[in-house]
Amino acid sequence: MGFVIGFAPWIVYWILVGNTGFVAAVAIAFGIALAGQVLQRVRHQPWRTLEVGTVAVFGLLLIAALTLDDAVLERWLQPLSNFGLFAIATVGVLVGRPFVREYAEAGVDAQTAASGGFRYVTTAMTWMWVAAFGLMTVFSLIPPIVDGDATMRDAGDTLSVACYWVLPFTLMGVAGLVSAVFPGWFEKRSQLLESQSSTESEVTPQPAPAADVSTGSLALDVPADSRHDEAFSLVVRGAKPGASVTVRTTGTDLFGAQWRSEASFTVPAEGIVDVPAQVPGSGDWAVADADAPLWAMRFVSEGRVPELFVPPPDAWLVTVEATSPDGIARRTVTRRVSAPGVSVRPLEVGGRPALLALPAGEEPTGGWPAVACFGGSEGGVDSQRSTIGMLASNGYAALAYSWVDESSTEATLVNIPLERFASAVGALGAQQSVNANRLTAMAISRGAEGVLAAACAGNLPVAGLILVSPSSVSWQAIGPDGEIAGTPSWTWNGRPVLWAPLPGGELMAQLIRNAWRTHHDIAAHRPSLLRLCAAYRAGLAAAPPEAALRSEEAPPPLLCLTGADDQLWPSTDMATALLDRRSASHDAHRTFDGAGHLIRLGMFPADAQWTGGIAFGGGGVGQGRAQREAVRSVLGFLARITAGTRA
Structure with missing residues (x-):
């Protein structure tokens, strides 16, 4: 309604200017605009650029109507008035007060009004109106320039009717239609996208494996039982030299989705296909890599949208099959989170959930070296099960701790006390079987941001920090609907930690594109992905100096692990900083x-490499090698720093 009121003087003017005297039309419109402003002030309502600008423009037009001949006005009054609208809208955008935003703010809450997405859309829509008003001005200039005798009241002249009236008001109608339809269309499409990406999958038990098969001369040499952090060495024996052998690997994730990789090899002279050492002739990978049958697996469940692989919490059954003219060999092997004898039990740390994994065997004198593990903004402890299992299998006690406030309706990363990280490290060091002098902390993404901020703010009692995809600044609070204006993610001693704003408006082009393609993506079972890196990169460039994490004040040595194709945020640049x-x-x-x-x-x-519609980046051989090398880097770093601490 406010939008219509803002245009009310113009609507009256356009009705009157073609049917009454010019002075009367302009004077009545000016009076309506002025009366509206008086009424707004009496009601203590805010100033709006369209309304204030309208008073100014009609004031100038009234002076023109009183001083110029009708012969001039009937040719030039319409271009002047259209230019006035163009000037009002343009000046409003340039001074940071686009008129569409001023009216839209009345219909949303303060948090939405302050969000980058809202500001982006309302600015873009105002620019649309600027373009419409500009074209209206251009069209209405054509008759007096092309035909000096043309006037806005030449009802029988096609050029005058088209350029003074039809084309300008058609443009205005289109702009008004877009303004009316777009918000509802975008909201419905966004809700549909959100419902698609937030659908919770049901945990599914591992299916019964197919029976092992061995026909002809083919035989498989593959570990029957191994851990996720151990190499997957696969050798096919018994094939004739020169023959083709196809190796297929299949498995099912935690939610029942099927994964498969396949590659074909030419059998060398010795009759052995050594997958770690031989490049396949065709298939899902094109390098010699022991782990390729696993990292090259593709999501192949029909009728489902591909989503990040989530392993079962314990045993993952992987079926390996080799086929050739010489026969078929098939075996189902087991990949595990941890070694036999590793124990995992739940804990509470300050009323928050945690998991403690302890190595098998007798603890060393002084206790196990230990690692406190913190996930990212996903919250909970499940994302760290594989990590603590791997660490415990390699001789480190490991604690997974949930530092995120989890809620489906409220903000999650807002005013998180950094003391939580210190509490988790302290709780780990207090365990009877842990050596409190040989502690390390490891975290990923927002968790890495938090644990480093805690180490910079206070004395975090660790010998080293392992930061996976870290941040170099403290970011503003994030809720279910995006950034929360004027709110920090972290606090220390009850006070906010200074933060860098996240310009969510940088993502609106992607959001609109995804909304446009929603039905196509759903029909094709294709994810609609959002790449957050654009917003974080823009925020990083504009981050105030006080938001930077003062890593020089954190005493422990750092190991940073980053991916060059990180599409969530620029972790490589931030780790370098x-x-x-x-x-x-x-x-x-x-x-x-x-x-x-x-x-x-x-x-x-x-x-x-995505989840919940958020793209992580990476994939294929690069991601596979990173997973393998990350294990080596972490274990090497832990061995180095714990060896130098007091047992």
Whole structure:
């Protein structure tokens, strides 16, 4: 309604200017605009650029109507009035008060009005009106320039009717239609996208494996039982030299989705296909790599949208099959989170959930070296099960701790006390079987941001920090609907930690594109992905200096692991910035080409590197190698720093 009121003087003017005297038409419109402003002030309503500008424009037009001849006015009054609208809208955008936003703010809450997405859309729609008003001005200039005798009242002249009236008001009608339809259309499409990406999959038990088969001379040499962090060495024996052998690997994830990889090899002279050492002739991978049958697995469940591979919490059954003219060999093997004897039990740390994994066997004198593990903004502890299992299998006690406030209706990353990270480290060190002098903290993404901020703000009692896809600044609070204006993610001693704003408006072009393609994506079972890196990169460039994490104030050595294809945020640049502030020889930074934001410590399928509609980046051989090298880097770093601490 406010939008219509803002245009009310113009509507009256356009009705009257073609049917009454010019002075009367302009004077009545000016009176309506002025009366509206008086009424707005009496009601203590805010100033709006369209309404104030309308008073000014009609004031000038009234002066023109009183001083110029009708012969001039009937040719030039319409272009002047259209230019007035163009000037009002343009000036409003340039001074940061686009008129569409001023009216739209009345219909939304303060948080929405302050969001980057709202500001982007309302600015873009105002620019649409600027373009419409500009074209209206151009069209209405054509008759007096092309035909000096043309006037706005030449009802029988096609050029006058078309350019003074039909084309300008058609443009205005189109702009009004877009303004009316777009918000509802975008909201419905966005809700549909959200419902698609937020659908919770049901946990499904691992299916019964197919029976092992061995026909002809083919035989498979593959570990029957191994961990996710151990190599998957596969050898096919018994094939004739020169024959073709196809190796297929299949498995089912936690939610029942099917994954498969396949490649064909030419059998060399010795009759053995050594997958770790031989490049396939065709298939899902094109390198010699022991783990390729796993990381090259593709999401193949029909009728489902591909989503990130999530392993079962314990045993993942993988079926390997080799076929050739010489026969078929098939075996189902087991990949596990941890070694036999590793124990995992739930804990509470300050009333928050945690999991403690302890190595098998007798604890060493003084207790196990230990690692406190923190996930990202996904919350909970499940995302760290594989990590703590891997660490415990390699001789480190490991604690997974949930630092996120989880809620389906409220903000999750808002005013999180950094003391939580110190509490988790302290709780781990207090365990009877843990050596409190040999503690390390490891975290990913927003968790890495938090644990480093805690180490910079206070004395975090750890010998080292492992940061996977870290941040170099403290970011503003994030809720279910995006950034929360004027709110920090972190607090320390009850006070907000200064933050860098996240310009969510940078993502609106992607959001509109995804909304446009929603039905096509749904029909094709294709994810509608959002790449957040554009917003984070823009926010990083404009971040205030006080938002930077002062990594030089964190005493422990740092190991940063990043993917060069991180599409969530620029982790490689931020890790470099962190280490540049320190110039410490004991720090290390590993960047993996072709890897994305999520670098897991174990070998998992590298297809579908996204979840919940958020793209992580990476995939294929780059992601696979990053997973393998990350394990080596982490274990090497832990061995180095714990060896130098007091037992």
